[in-house]
Amino acid sequence: MEHAEVPGMNREERLRCWIESYSDQILRMCFLYLSDQTQAEDALQDTWIKAWKHMDDYERKGIENAKAWLMRIAINTCKDHQRTGWFRHIDKRKAPEDLPQQLLQAADTDHSLSLLVMALPDKYKQVILLHYYQGLTQKETAQALGLSPAAVLRRLRSAEAQLKQILSGGEAYDE
Amino acid sequence: MTNDRMQAAVRQKLDSELSALRTSAQQRENLCQNAIGGYQVKRKLTVGLMIALILFLTTVTALAMELSGTGVLDWLYRRDREQEMTTTVPEVSGATEHRTASLEVRELITDGYGVYLSLAVTPKEEGTLFLSNYTDPYWTKAAELGFPTDDPEQSIAEWAAVNGYQQLKEIRLYGAYTENEDGSATSENLFHIVRNPIHIESDGTSVFLIACENKGEGHVYKLCYRVLTYPDEETYHQSYDDPVLENAIVEYDDYEERVITFTVDTPQGMEAEVLAEYLPDPEHEQSSEFPQVTGLRILRTPLSAYYDVTYVHPAPGELRRYYFGEPSFITDQLYDRSVRMTGWYAEPVSGGSQQFHELHSCILPDPPLEEITLECAMEKRDPEFGDTIWCVYKYLPLLLQ
Structure with missing residues (x-):
C-alpha cells in the first residue's frame, strides 16, 4: 500500500513515507536484478541511504515523480553492487530450486517470469524492471539509464517477445 | 497487447511471484534508522x-x-637498505606517457596465484594528485588509503588542499575486455584496484598497488587506463545518481583509452x-x-x-x-x-x-x-x-x- 506524501512533510517524514510505500517494490526489483536476496537487501538499504543523502537535490530540483527518482537510485545501486568482486561469483542463471526458501514456500510457486527476468542480459533486464515492472515512462527509463528514449524502445521491443510468451502461458499474445 | 496492458500484466505477475519477498515493519524501521543515522558507516561497507x-x-x-615514532611510510621509503632485495623490473610497452602524467611499473611479481604490481603515476603539472578508480575524494578518509595524517576524519580532498594539491585527477585502471553482442563483457584479465592503498611520494607521484589473477607464463597482460578530472564536490555528488552527468564528467578530460602491456616471467618474479x-x-x-x-x-x-x-x-x-x-x-x-x-x-x-x-x-x-x-x-x-x-x-x- 502506498502512503501518500503530504506537502509540507519534513525530510524524515518524507523518507519514512517512501520507505513504507516503496521498500517492497525496490527489494523485489533489486532481487530480480542481482539474483540474490542478501545483495538485494543490502541494495535496498543503500538506496535509502542515498535517498536521504540526496534529499537536498530532490528538493532543490523540484522533482515531481518521487518513485521514478527512487527507482533510478535503486537501479544505479544495483549496478554498483555488480561492480563488486563479490558479485562476480554469483551465477545469475537461477533454477527454481535456487530461489530463496520464503519464495519456494509461498502460495504462488510459479516463478517463471521472475526466472526469465533474472536470466536476461542486464540491458534488457534494466528496461523491463523500470518500465514494465515499476511503471516508469520510456523517457524516465531513458533518463535513469543514461540512454536515449529510442534505445530504450529498441530494448523493450527485443525483450517483449519473451515476456509475452511467459505471460500468455506459452502462447503469443495478440497485438 | 497495448503497452499499458503489458505493464499491468508484468507488474501483477512479478508481484504475485515475489509476494513472499517483503519487508517487515521492524525492518522498515531499521532501514530508516540506518539511512538517517548511519549512512557514512554504511557507505564504507558498500564500497x-x-x-x-x-x-x-x-x-x-x-x-x-x-x-617509538617510526611510521609505516618510513619503512616504505627506506629503499636504500632494501636494495639487496631483487625484484623484477618488467618489460612494459604501450602508452606510458599521457598528456597529464608519466606511468612506470616499478614492481611486478607473482606468487603463482596472483600477479602483483606497483604502478607509479607522476603528474606533469605541479599540484596535481592522482587517485585511482572511483575514489570519492570528498568522502573517503585520507587515512583509509594510507595517506599520512593525524586526523582520522580528514577527507582526501581536505588532505590534498592542506598539502598543496589544487587539482584532483583519477586514473581509471582496468583490464582489457571485449564487449559481447548480448551486452556482457569477456575480460582478458581482471585487475583489482578499487580502494587500493596509494603511496604519495615527495614529488607528487602516486604509487598504486594492483593485483590480478595469474594467467600463466606467456600471457600478455593488458592494463588499460583513462584519465579524468574530479569536478567540485557539489557537481561530483550530483553525478552520483545521474549517469548523464557522470558521463559528462568522465569526458571532461582526455578520456581516450590507453593500454600498457606486460608479461610476467614466473621464475624471475619469485625473487x-x-x-x-x-x-x-x-x-x-x-x-x-x-x-x-x-x-x-x-x-x-x-x-x-x-x-x-x-x-x-x-x-x-x-x-x-x-x-x-x-x-x-x-x-x-x-x-x-x-x-x-x-x-x-x-x-x-x-x-x-x-x-x-x-x-x-x-x-x-x-x-x-x-x-x-x-x-x-x-x-x-x-x-x-x-x-x-x-x-x-x-x-x-x-x-x-
Whole structure:
C-alpha cells in the first residue's frame, strides 16, 4: 500500500513515507536484478541511504515523480553492487530450486517470469524492471539509464517477445 | 497487447511471484534508522569495507616501533637498505606517457596465484594528485588509503588542499575486455584496484598497488587506463545518481583509452622474499560454521608486501544468510595508516566446492616482524534487529620464514 506524501512533510517524514510505500517494490526489483536476496537487501538499504543523502537535490530540483527518482537510485545501486568482486561469483542463471526458501514456500510457486527476468542480459533486464515492472515512462527509463528514449524502445521491443510468451502461458499474445 | 496492458500484466505477475519477498515493519524501521543515522558507516561497507574477514597483522615489535615514532611510510621509503632485495623490473610497452602524467611499473611479481604490481603515476603539472578508480575524494578518509595524517576524519580532498594539491585527477585502471553482442563483457584479465592503498611520494607521484589473477607464463597482460578530472564536490555528488552527468564528467578530460602491456616471467618474479605463511594445521581447528582459511603467504618486496589468502566457502544455508556477502580482507596493523587491497577469484577444488583467493598488498613495518597472527572475524547482520555486529572467531599463527 502506498502512503501518500503530504506537502509540507519534513525530510524524515518524507523518507519514512517512501520507505513504507516503496521498500517492497525496490527489494523485489533489486532481487530480480542481482539474483540474490542478501545483495538485494543490502541494495535496498543503500538506496535509502542515498535517498536521504540526496534529499537536498530532490528538493532543490523540484522533482515531481518521487518513485521514478527512487527507482533510478535503486537501479544505479544495483549496478554498483555488480561492480563488486563479490558479485562476480554469483551465477545469475537461477533454477527454481535456487530461489530463496520464503519464495519456494509461498502460495504462488510459479516463478517463471521472475526466472526469465533474472536470466536476461542486464540491458534488457534494466528496461523491463523500470518500465514494465515499476511503471516508469520510456523517457524516465531513458533518463535513469543514461540512454536515449529510442534505445530504450529498441530494448523493450527485443525483450517483449519473451515476456509475452511467459505471460500468455506459452502462447503469443495478440497485438 | 497495448503497452499499458503489458505493464499491468508484468507488474501483477512479478508481484504475485515475489509476494513472499517483503519487508517487515521492524525492518522498515531499521532501514530508516540506518539511512538517517548511519549512512557514512554504511557507505564504507558498500564500497569496499564489506568486511567479513579481517586480517590483523600484529606484533610486539610493530607496536614498539609505532610507540617509538617510526611510521609505516618510513619503512616504505627506506629503499636504500632494501636494495639487496631483487625484484623484477618488467618489460612494459604501450602508452606510458599521457598528456597529464608519466606511468612506470616499478614492481611486478607473482606468487603463482596472483600477479602483483606497483604502478607509479607522476603528474606533469605541479599540484596535481592522482587517485585511482572511483575514489570519492570528498568522502573517503585520507587515512583509509594510507595517506599520512593525524586526523582520522580528514577527507582526501581536505588532505590534498592542506598539502598543496589544487587539482584532483583519477586514473581509471582496468583490464582489457571485449564487449559481447548480448551486452556482457569477456575480460582478458581482471585487475583489482578499487580502494587500493596509494603511496604519495615527495614529488607528487602516486604509487598504486594492483593485483590480478595469474594467467600463466606467456600471457600478455593488458592494463588499460583513462584519465579524468574530479569536478567540485557539489557537481561530483550530483553525478552520483545521474549517469548523464557522470558521463559528462568522465569526458571532461582526455578520456581516450590507453593500454600498457606486460608479461610476467614466473621464475624471475619469485625473487621477492617470502615473509610468512600459513599452512593448514590439525591443531588449528576451524569451525565449518565460518570461512576456513586454507593458506596465506606474504611476499615482501621493497615497495610493499603482497599476500594471497585462500579460504573455502563460508557456511551455506541460513547461517550464510545473515552475513554480508563473501569474506574480504583488509590489513590493519594497529596503525591509523592501515592500507589494503582486495582482489578476488575462485578455483574449483575437489568435492565440487570452490576455494577463494583474496589478493592484497599492505605495508609492513621495519624492523621486521617477530610474530604475526591472523585474526579471523566476520561482520554479520543481527537477524532480529538488522544491525551489524563483529564476530572474531579464530586466531591463526603464521609461520615466519
